[in-house]
Amino acid sequence: MNRLGTVIGFTFKNKVRTKSFVITTLLLALLITIGIHLPFIIQMFVGDDEGGDNRIGIAANGQTEIAQQIEDYVSALPGNEIQFADLEGGDAAALNKQAKDQDLKGYLTIAPSEGAAFPAVEYVSENGSVPADVQAVLQPALESAKTRFITEGALSDEQIRQLTTPVQLSTVSYDQLAGTGEQNADGPEGDKFNPMNFITVYVLMTLFFFSAMLTGNMIASEVTSEKSSRVMEILITSVSPLTQMFGKVIGVFLVGLLQIGVFGLTIAINLMLPYNREVLAGFDLDFSQMPFDVLAYGLVFYVLGYFLYALLYAAVGSIVSRTEDLGQAVTPLTMLSLAAFYIGIFSLNNTDSLLMKISSFVPFTSPTTMIARIGLGEIAFWEIAVSLALLLASIFFFGWLSAKIYRTGVLMYGKRPSMKELRKAMKAYKI
Amino acid sequence: MTERLILRDVLKRYGEKTAVDRISFGVQEGEIYGLLGANGAGKTTTMRMVLGLIYPDEGTITYGGRPYGSEVQRLVGYLPEERGLYPKVKVSEQIVYLAKLRGMSGTDAEQNLKYWMKKFDAEEYYDKRIEELSKGNQQKMGFIAAVVHRPQILILDEAFSGLDPVNVELLKLAVKELRDQGASILFSTHRMEHVEELCRNLTILDRSKTVLQGDIREIKKGFPREQILLKTSGAVAGLENIPGVTGVEGDPESYLIRISDEAAAVPVLTEAMRQSEVRHFEVKEPTLNQIFIRSVGERHE
Numbered sequence: 001m002n003r004l005g006t007v008i009g010f011t012f013k014n015k016v017r018t019k020s021f022v023i024t025t026l027l028l029a030l031l032i033t034i035g036i037h038l039p040f041i042i043q044m045f046v047g048d049d050e051g052g053d054n055r056i057g058i059a060a061n062g063q064t065e066i067a068q069q070i071e072d073y074v075s076a077l078p079g080n081e082i083q084f085a086d087l088e089g090g091d092a093a094a095l096n097k098q099a100k101d102q103d104l105k106g107y108l109t110i111a112p113s114e115g116a117a118f119p120a121v122e123y124v125s126e127n128g129s130v131p132a133d134v135q136a137v138l139q140p141a142l143e144s145a146k147t148r149f150i151t152e153g154a155l156s157d158e159q160i161r162q163l164t165t166p167v168q169l170s171t172v173s174y175d176q177l178a179g180t181g182e183q184n185a186d187g188p189e190g191d192k193f194n195p196m197n198f199i200t201v202y203v204l205m206t207l208f209f210f211s212a213m214l215t216g217n218m219i220a221s222e223v224t225s226e227k228s229s230r231v232m233e234i235l236i237t238s239v240s241p242l243t244q245m246f247g248k249v250i251g252v253f254l255v256g257l258l259q260i261g262v263f264g265l266t267i268a269i270n271l272m273l274p275y276n277r278e279v280l281a282g283f284d285l286d287f288s289q290m291p292f293d294v295l296a297y298g299l300v301f302y303v304l305g306y307f308l309y310a311l312l313y314a315a316v317g318s319i320v321s322r323t324e325d326l327g328q329a330v331t332p333l334t335m336l337s338l339a340a341f342y343i344g345i346f347s348l349n350n351t352d353s354l355l356m357k358i359s360s361f362v363p364f365t366s367p368t369t370m371i372a373r374i375g376l377g378e379i380a381f382w383e384i385a386v387s388l389a390l391l392l393a394s395i396f397f398f399g400w401l402s403a404k405i406y407r408t409g410v411l412m413y414g415k416r417p418s419m420k421e422l423r424k425a426m427k428a429y430k431i
Numbered sequence: 432m433t434e435r436l437i438l439r440d441v442l443k444r445y446g447e448k449t450a451v452d453r454i455s456f457g458v459q460e461g462e463i464y465g466l467l468g469a470n471g472a473g474k475t476t477t478m479r480m481v482l483g484l485i486y487p488d489e490g491t492i493t494y495g496g497r498p499y500g501s502e503v504q505r506l507v508g509y510l511p512e513e514r515g516l517y518p519k520v521k522v523s524e525q526i527v528y529l530a531k532l533r534g535m536s537g538t539d540a541e542q543n544l545k546y547w548m549k550k551f552d553a554e555e556y557y558d559k560r561i562e563e564l565s566k567g568n569q570q571k572m573g574f575i576a577a578v579v580h581r582p583q584i585l586i587l588d589e590a591f592s593g594l595d596p597v598n599v600e601l602l603k604l605a606v607k608e609l610r611d612q613g614a615s616i617l618f619s620t621h622r623m624e625h626v627e628e629l630c631r632n633l634t635i636l637d638r639s640k641t642v643l644q645g646d647i648r649e650i651k652k653g654f655p656r657e658q659i660l661l662k663t664s665g666a667v668a669g670l671e672n673i674p675g676v677t678g679v680e681g682d683p684e685s686y687l688i689r690i691s692d693e694a695a696a697v698p699v700l701t702e703a704m705r706q707s708e709v710r711h712f713e714v715k716e717p718t719l720n721q722i723f724i725r726s727v728g729e730r731h732e
Contacts, residue, residue, distance in 0.1 A: 013524075229517060230513045234482060
C-alpha cells in the first residue's frame with residue numbers, strides 16, 4: 001500500500017508539472033471564461049446597436065385601424081421595447097427619407113385594402129430583413145389584427161385571444177394516468193423534464209467521454225514511454241505490476257480530477273460575477289433543482305467506467321514499444337468510448353429504446369447510457385444494481401487481464417505483438 | 432563466506448527453444464561474479480530470471496536462502512544495459528522515487544543519493560533532467576539509481592558500455608567499494624579485461640548451456656600457454672625452426688612467438704640468449720579473451 005502511494009504521488013506530481021498540462025488547463029479555463037461571457041458580450045454589442053432606438057415606423061396608407069391594432073397589441077405585451085412612429089405619405093422615397101431622418105429600425109407598409117381581403121404588409125428596412133426579435137412581436141400582432149379584420153367585431157377580445165393561442169399537447173405516461181406513478185405527483189410531467197436533469201446528464205456524459213479518452217491516452221503514452229526508456233525494467237523489479245498499474249491509473253485520475261476541479265472553479269467564479277448572473281437569470285436555470293440522485297449515480301458510474309477504460313489503456317500502452325505505434329493500438333478503445341458517447345447522446349430523447357436498455361448493461365457503454373436512463377427515463381433500482389455489479393465484475397476481470405498483459409507486454413520489445421504472440425509469451429513467462 | 436544468490440539447475444524454455452539449459456552457480460557475499468556469453472547465449476534470460484521478471488521452468492533461485500518475493504525485491508538492485516531512467520524527470524526526484532519503491536525512506540534515499548553524487552563528482556546534475564545529461568553521465572545516474580537503496584544483490588548488465596576510460600575507472604572503483612561492503616554482484620559484460628580485473632569466479636554461457644565455469648585462475652591453468660613474449664637487445668633469427676614453434680610475429684627486438692607445446696619455451700630462451708641479450712621473457716598465460724573465443728568459438732565451428 002505504501003508503494004502504491006509512492007507511485008500515485010510520483011505520477012501525479014510529474015504529470016501536473018508538465019508544461020503541456022499547465023498550458024492546456026489554463027487555455028481551456030480561458031475558453032470557458034470566454035464562453036460564459038459570450039451572452040454578456042453579445043448583449044453589450046446588441047445594446048449598442050439599439051442605442052435607445054427600437055422604433056418602427058408604420059405607413060398606414062389609410063388603414064389606420066389595422067395600424068392602431070398592431071400598436072395596441074405590441075404595446076400591451078409585457079416587457080415590450082418596441083415603439084411605433086406613424087409615417088405619412090405613400091411614395092417609397094418619401095417614406096425611406098422619413099425613416100432615415102427619424103433613425104428608425106425599419107417600417108411597415110400596409111397596402112391599401114382591396115375588398116374584404118386583409119391587406120398585404122411589408123417590412124422595409126435598411127438591409128431588407130426583419131430581426132428575429134421584431135418578427136416574433138410583429139407576427140402575432142399581425143395575426144391578431146387579421147382576425148379582428150376578418151371577424152369585424154363578431155368575436156369578443158377573449159374569443160380572439162383564445163383563437164390565437166396555440167393548442168398545448170401535454171404528455172402523461174400510463175402509470176401516471178393510472179395514479180401508480182405517485183412519486184411524480186408534484187406535477188404531471190414529474191421532474192424528468194427539468195432542464196437541470198437534462199444538463200446534468202449531458203455534462204456527465206461529455207465529461208466521461210473526454211476523461212476516458214484524454215486520460216486514457218495519457219496513461220497509455222506514459223506506460224509506453226516508460227517502456228521505451230527502459231525504466232520499466234527497473235520498475236517491474238521493484239513493484240508488482242498490479243501496484244504499478246493501479247498507481248498510475250489513480251495518479252492520472254487525480255490529475256483529471258484536479259483539471260475538472262479547476263474548470264469547475266472557473267465556471268463557479270464566472271457565474272458569481274454580478275453582470276453574468278443577470279444574463280444567466282434570463283436562461284431560466286434554477287440550480288437548486290439540481291438532481292442530486294442523478295449526480296450521485298452519475299459519479300459512481302463515472303469513476304467505475306473511468307477505471308475500466310484506464311486499465312485497458314494501460315494494458316494497450318504496455319504492448320507497444322514506441323510512442324509512434326500507440327495511436328493505432330488504442331483505436332479499438334477509442335471506438336468503444338465513441339460508441340458509448342454517441343449511443344448516449346443520440347438517445348437522450350428516447351431513453352427507453354431497446355438499444356439503450358441493452359447498452360446500459362454492457363460495461364463499456366453503461367457509464368453513459370445508464371446515466372441517461374437514470375436521469376431522463378424510467379428505471380427500476382434492480383436494473384441500476386445489476387448494471388453496477390456487471391461493471392464492477394468487468395473491472396476485476398479486465399484489471400486482472402490487463403495486469404497480465406502489462407506484465408508480459410513490458411518485456412516484449414520490437415514490433416507490436418499479436419494476440420496470439422501475447423498468449424504464447426504469457427505462457428512462456430509463466431505469468 | 433556464504434553464497435547469497437544461488438541458482439540451481441535453472442532451465443527456461445520459450446516454446447520449443449530452450450533459452451537457458453540447467454545452469455547453476457552461486458554468488459558469495461562480497462563477490463563480483465562474471466556472467467559471460469555471446470549474444471543470444473541466454474545471459475539476458477538468466478538475469479531476468481534472477482530479477483524475478485520471468486520464472487524458471489525448472490530449478491530454483493534463492494536469495495539469502497529465500498525464494499523470490501516482494502521482500503527480495505528490496506534487496507536487489509539492477510542496472511539495465513540501456514540506462515532506464517525517465518528522460519524528462521529531475522535526476523534527484525526519480526532516484527529518490529526508485530529508492531522509495533524499493534522500500535527506502537525518503538530522507539535516507541536523499542542522503543545516500545548525495546553521497547553518490549559527490550563520489551561521482553556529479554553534484555551539479557542534481558536538479559537536471561536526464562535528457563540534459565551526456566550519455567556517460569546518464570549511465571552514472573543509472574548506476575546510482577541501481578545502488579542507492581543499498582542492495583545486497585546487485586545485477587549489472589553491461590555496466591561500463593559507452594563510458595570513457597576515466598568514468599570506467601570511476602565506476603570500477605564504485606563496484607569494488609560495494610563488493611568490499613559485502614554486496615553480491617552479478618556482472619555481465621563483453622569486455623573480458625573488466626572480468627579479469629574484477630571477478631574471481633565466472634560462468635561462460637554458449638547457446639543456453641554452461642561451457643566453462645569456476646575460478647578464473649583455475650580456468651586459466653586448464654588452458655595451455657601458447658604464447659611467448661620475447662624482448663631482446665638485438666635481432667634473433669631462426670626461432671621458427673625450433674620444434675613446437677608454430678609462428679613468429681613482431682619486429683626485431685620484440686617477438687610474439689606462438690607455440691603448440693609449453694616444452695618449446697626452454698629451447699626458445701636458449702636460442703635467444705645465444706644470439707642476443709634477453710631483456711624480457713614471458714610464457715604468457717592465456718587471456719580470458721582467448722579462452723572465451725576458444726571455448727565459444729570452437730563450438731560454433
